[in-house]
Amino acid sequence: AQKVTQAQTEISVVEKEDVTLDCVYETRDTTYYLFWYKQPPSGELVFLIRRNSFDEQNEISGRYSWNFQKSTSSFNFTITASQVVDSAVYFCALADSNYQLIWGAGTKLIIKP
Amino acid sequence: ETGVTQTPRHLVMGMTNKKSLKCEQHLGHNAMYWYKQSAKKPLELMFVYSLEERVENNSVPSRFSPECPNSSHLFLHLHTLQPEDSALYLCASSQDLRGGNYEQYFGPGTRLTVT
Numbered sequence: 001a002q003k004v005t006q007a008q009t010e011i012s013v014v015e016k017e018d019v020t021l022d023c024v025y026e027t028r029d030t031t032y033y034l035f036w037y038k039q040p041p042s043g044e045l046v047f048l049i050r051r052n053s054f055d056e057q058n059e060i061s062g063r064y065s066w067n068f069q070k071s072t073s074s075f076n077f078t079i080t081a082s083q084v085v086d087s088a089v090y091f092c093a094l095a096d097s098n099y100q101l102i103w104g105a106g107t108k109l110i111i112k113p
Numbered sequence: 114e115t116g117v118t119q120t121p122r123h124l125v126m127g128m129t130n131k132k133s134l135k136c137e138q139h140l141g142h143n144a145m146y147w148y149k150q151s152a153k154k155p156l157e158l159m160f161v162y163s164l165e166e167r168v169e170n171n172s173v174p175s176r177f178s179p180e181c182p183n184s185s186h187l188f189l190h191l192h193t194l195q196p197e198d199s200a201l202y203l204c205a206s207s208q209d210l211r212g213g214n215y216e217q218y219f220g221p222g223t224r225l226t227v228t
Contacts, residue, residue: 033214035216037219042221043201043203043221043222043224044219044220044221044222045203045205045219046219047216047217047218047219050216052214091156099144099161099168099207099210099211100158100161100169101156101158101217103155103156104155105155106155
């Protein structure tokens with residue numbers, strides 16, 4: 001069965017600190033896709049990244065970076081030099097051959113000024 | 114309008130009311146989704162449509178009735194709801210359904226309160 005675990009329920013850091021959000025997944029499929037979404041207080045889920053199982057290259061986009069490691073079934077998300085606007089709930093999700101996304105419970109990130 | 118829009122943004126209804134939630138996507142996508150997001154629970158997929166045909170109905174109570182008249186519009190008709198149906202209802206669309214290869218884009222949601 002597919003499963004996504006975000007063990008960190010809530011993280012609180014001071015602005016400008018780096019922070020890493022953990023995501024561990026389970027799937028028996030060899031082809032699958034991993035996603036990160038951001039949900040700010042306004043409620044809208046914002047797509048951040050999609051990564052397929054054959055591409056283990058790490059991705060960097062500005063202050064955001066993602067570390068995909070198949071050996072540990074993890075797809076962690078790091079924000080460098082965090083800002084107050086990064087405060088949100090972040091969701092990790094998994095999709096395999098089916099179209100359904102399996103969602104983690106989310107990590108609430110609080111960036112204090 | 115761009116992206117995915119939802120109306121209304123907030124809705125308060127009694128248990129005997131009938132109301133509808135509307136979703137419109139301006140992305141030219143072929144698949145649309147309804148999700149329910151309750152506090153302290155993972156996102157729950159309710160319905161999936163591909164090219165206006167319902168693909169999935171995840172054991173959703175019949176008091177929720179979806180309608181997809183075309184690939185750009187999706188409705189969720191509500192009747193005789195229960196207080197536990199109070200939640201954020203999110204609409205999403207994706208280019209296609211194929212195996213997670215297409216990310217889903219979400220609307221801002223409708224915050225529903227059933228009194």
